[in-house]
Amino acid sequence: MPELAEVETVRNTLKKRILHKKIVDVKIIYGNIIQNDLEEFKKALINNEFKDIKRVGKWLLFELNDYYLLSHLRMEGKYFIKNREEEVLKHEHVIITFADHTDLRYHDTRKFGRMKIVKKEDLKNTKEISKQGKEPLDPSLTSSYLQTKFKNKKGPIKTILLDQEIISGLGNIYANEVLFASKINPLKCANTLTKEECERIIMTANKIIKKAIEMGGTTIRSYTSSLGVTGHYQDYLCVHKKEGDPCPICGCLIEKIKIGGRSTYFCPNCQK
DNA sequence: AGTGCGACCCGAACGC
DNA sequence: TGCGTTCGGGTCGCAC
Numbered sequence: 001m002p003e004l005a006e007v008e009t010v011r012n013t014l015k016k017r018i019l020h021k022k023i024v025d026v027k028i029i030y031g032n033i034i035q036n037d038l039e040e041f042k043k044a045l046i047n048n049e050f051k052d053i054k055r056v057g058k059w060l061l062f063e064l065n066d067y068y069l070l071s072h073l074r075m076e077g078k079y080f081i082k083n084r085e086e087e088v089l090k091h092e093h094v095i096i097t098f099a100d101h102t103d104l105r106y107h108d109t110r111k112f113g114r115m116k117i118v119k120k121e122d123l124k125n126t127k128e129i130s131k132q133g134k135e136p137l138d139p140s141l142t143s144s145y146l147q148t149k150f151k152n153k154k155g156p157i158k159t160i161l162l163d164q165e166i167i168s169g170l171g172n173i174y175a176n177e178v179l180f181a182s183k184i185n186p187l188k189c190a191n192t193l194t195k196e197e198c199e200r201i202i203m204t205a206n207k208i209i210k211k212a213i214e215m216g217g218t219t220i221r222s223y224t225s226s227l228g229v230t231g232h233y234q235d236y237l238c239v240h241k242k243e244g245d246p247c248p249i250c251g252c253l254i255e256k257i258k259i260g261g262r263s264t265y266f267c268p269n270c271q272k
Numbered sequence: 273a274g275t276g277c278g279a280c281c282c283g284a285a286c287g288c
Numbered sequence: 289t290g291c292g293t294t295c296g297g298g299t300c301g302c303a304c
Contacts (some may be wrong), residue, residue, distance in 0.1 A: 032280090058298085065293095075281090075297050091282095110275075111280045112298070128299095155275075162298080172297070263296075 002073040004058060004135065004169030005212035005233065010079060011055050014104075017081050021098040022090050030093035033108065035116040044117045045069065045096060057132040057168035061123075064073030068123055070116045071106070080105045132168040136205040141167065143198035150190040150198070157193060158186035159260040161201075170205065173240045174212065176265045177204045180239045185271045186257075186264045209234060239265040 002010065015016045026042040034041050044067045047113060054061040062069035070119075071077070080092075084101045094106040094115065106113070113225040118126050133149070134141040150157075161167060170178065179186050181204035184197055193201075215233040238248050243256035247267040257264050 072298085074299075078282095109280095109283065110297085112281060114299085152274080164299085261296095261297095 002058065002075075002077065003171035003174055003212075004055075004168060005174070005209055005215075007055055007058050007060060007073065007169075008213050010073070011053050014060075014079060015053050018098070018104055019052065021051075021100055021102070023048050023096055024099050025097040027095040027097070028093070029088070029095070030111060032111065033093050033106070033113055033115055035114055039049045041115075045211060047124050056129050057135065057164055058171070059128060059132075061129075067117050070126070070128060072114045072128070073108075074112035074114065075247075076110050077106065077108040080107055088259055104122060128165075133164060133166040135168050136170065136202070136209045141202055143195050143202060146198040146201065147193070147195060150193055153190040153247070153252055155190060156187045156259050156263075157184060157190045158194060158264050160190040162260075162262070165260050167205070169209070172210055172262055173237070174205070177208050177238060179265060181208060183270050186259055186266050241265065 023045050024047075028038050029043070031038050036044075044064065048064045048067075050062050050064065050069075052063040054063060058072060060071040060073070060228065061244070062071065080103075082103050082105055084097055084103050086103075088095065088105075089107065091109045092105045092107050096104040098104070107218050116126075116128065124130055134145060146166070150160065153160050153163075158175060158179060161170050161178065162172065176186070178201060182197065182200040184193070184200070212233040215236065239254050242254045242265055245254050246252070247254055247270060250267065250269045252267055252269040254265055255268055257266075
């Protein structure tokens with residue numbers, strides 16, 4: 001489940017492997033991944049090269065000369081680099097072939113991921129990017145920013161933390177972990193959070209995201225190693241997927257509930 | 273304007 | 289063992 005930390009890991013790994021290699025072919029096996037006209041998509045890539053890879057929230061931005069290739073991994077998207085001759089696997093949906101006979105292959109068992117080509121000058125008007133809120137590690141993410149954003153949100157804080165237009169990059173795993181570390185009940189209405197609680201969210205989100213990036217993200221399900229996403233932050237999780245386990249702080253049993261249709265894990269004693 | 277929920281997917285986990 | 293059913297996860301689009 002790639003969140004900000006996992007996407008950052010993929011970005012760093014891919015940067016070492018695919019920049020400045022000429023793209024000679026693009027094969028689209030499952031077209032629904034791509035939000036452009038398929039021929040336009042191919043045309044933007046072929047005979048071009050990736051100059052850099054950036055990241056905004058959970059979006060990867062592959063920089064070309066005139067375009068960005070935006071890629072969102074959603075649940076299970078991942079990239080592999082393989083030799084062109086290797087057999088194409090069932091869940092490989094988009095294959096970008098370089099002149100050196102290697103492929104960048106997009107693999108996604110659930111087909112949830114999305115790709116989109118946008119002209120560079122249109123990037124700031126692209127809603128996927130322009131609507132992203134502040135990232136956890138952005139110093140301009142302050143408690144007054146959060147309080148302003150939370151002011152008219154009466155939903156549970158857990159749901160609001162997943163809103164990418166407020167904080168960009170948190171997913172279900174880190175939202176659960178941040179609220180635990182902040183000692184805030186996930187059901188608490190966002191507009192009732194104090195300035196001090198907002199500060200705790202920022203501080204713990206910083207700590208957790210930094211550590212998660214350092215550990216290469218979280219690998220929940222046991223996959224064979226995929227490019228850049230075999231992280232080790234799962235060894236540091238306190239509550240996520242830990243229902244019935246003792247809380248590492250007080251020993252009370254971790255509970256699992258549904259908030260906004262999403263699994264939410266918390267300690268009923270530490271997060272009153 | 274904000275809020276809630278179904279749709280998108282399919283492998284894993286579960287129930288019988 | 290084998291079959292059918294349910295679940296999950298991020299985001300979008302639609303209905304209210």
